[in-house]
Amino acid sequence: QNIYHEIFQAKKANKKLLAILLDPDKVDLKNIKSLVSKIKQSPATHIFIGGSLVLNNSIDQIILELKKEISLPVLLFPGNPSQISNEAHGILFLSLLSGRNPDFLIEHQVKAAPILKKSNLEIISTGYILIESGNKTAVASVSKTIPLPRHNAEIAVDTALAGEFLGNKLIYLEAGSGAKLQVPLETISLVAKNISIPLIVGGGITNFDGIHEAFLAGADLVVIGTAFENNPNFFTNFNL
Numbered sequence: 001q002n003i004y005h006e007i008f009q010a011k012k013a014n015k016k017l018l019a020i021l022l023d024p025d026k027v028d029l030k031n032i033k034s035l036v037s038k039i040k041q042s043p044a045t046h047i048f049i050g051g052s053l054v055l056n057n058s059i060d061q062i063i064l065e066l067k068k069e070i071s072l073p074v075l076l077f078p079g080n081p082s083q084i085s086n087e088a089h090g091i092l093f094l095s096l097l098s099g100r101n102p103d104f105l106i107e108h109q110v111k112a113a114p115i116l117k118k119s120n121l122e123i124i125s126t127g128y129i130l131i132e133s134g135n136k137t138a139v140a141s142v143s144k145t146i147p148l149p150r151h152n153a154e155i156a157v158d159t160a161l162a163g164e165f166l167g168n169k170l171i172y173l174e175a176g177s178g179a180k181l182q183v184p185l186e187t188i189s190l191v192a193k194n195i196s197i198p199l200i201v202g203g204g205i206t207n208f209d210g211i212h213e214a215f216l217a218g219a220d221l222v223v224i225g226t227a228f229e230n231n232p233n234f235f236t237n238f239n240l
């Protein structure tokens with residue numbers, strides 16, 4: 001239960017956290033050494049691994065390579081139950097609360113449960129909320145759900161609160177990987193003010209201002225995927 005405890009303590013201490021999201025399909029094991037060194041030079045506090053459409057079955061190997069050199073917690077961020085690896089430290093056990101597709105609300109979770117029962121992964125219940133972001137992202141297509149409207153922060157607050165009341169330990173406001181627009185700051189701010197569990201924000205954040213603004217609005221942990229994938233030097237001169 002350490003990873004969650006630390007995220008919660010960081011929130012209480014107003015210490016901001018940053019995750020690098022790796023899509024196993026885009027990680028080339030041949031170049032893993034340079035990836036590892038870039039992650040080590042970055043201010044990342046967590047590594048998330050997963051994606052909507054992972055086809056690559058080398059996720060175990062990728063995590064093993066990362067763990068050889070990096071001591072950061074590795075959390076699975078799975079698109080479906082086939083993306084579970086016992087090599088990770090924990091898993092964001094997601095339920096897509098913004099959608100009304102039972103597969104992503106509970107079906108995949110039921111399928112994953114017996115696999116997780118046998119694992120040593122720290123299981124962190126996460127309410128996953130997709131916000132409309134100007135383009136159709138993979139998570140919206142794969143999950144066949146409609147994101148919450150962009151300019152209705154109240155519905156995001158009510159959804160996040162429902163997640164907290166159902167027992168979620170984290171809320172993740174997601175614009176979708178490669179989103180044109182990041183989650184609106186007003187939504188981050190209202191959700192952060194209303195929930196008492198840590199808030200993750202990601203999707204479409206491509207520069208330092210975007211990260212700082214998300215933190216200032218109330219995000220406890222920001223996720224960067226595409227920007228780092230496109231430019232491994234993305235974090236040069238960035239400090240938390």
Ligand code: 1GP
Pocket residue numbers: 021174175176177178179201202203204205223224225226227
């Ligand atoms: C996606 O929130 C993450 O699930 C990160 O998104 O790839 O746009 O940084 P990006």
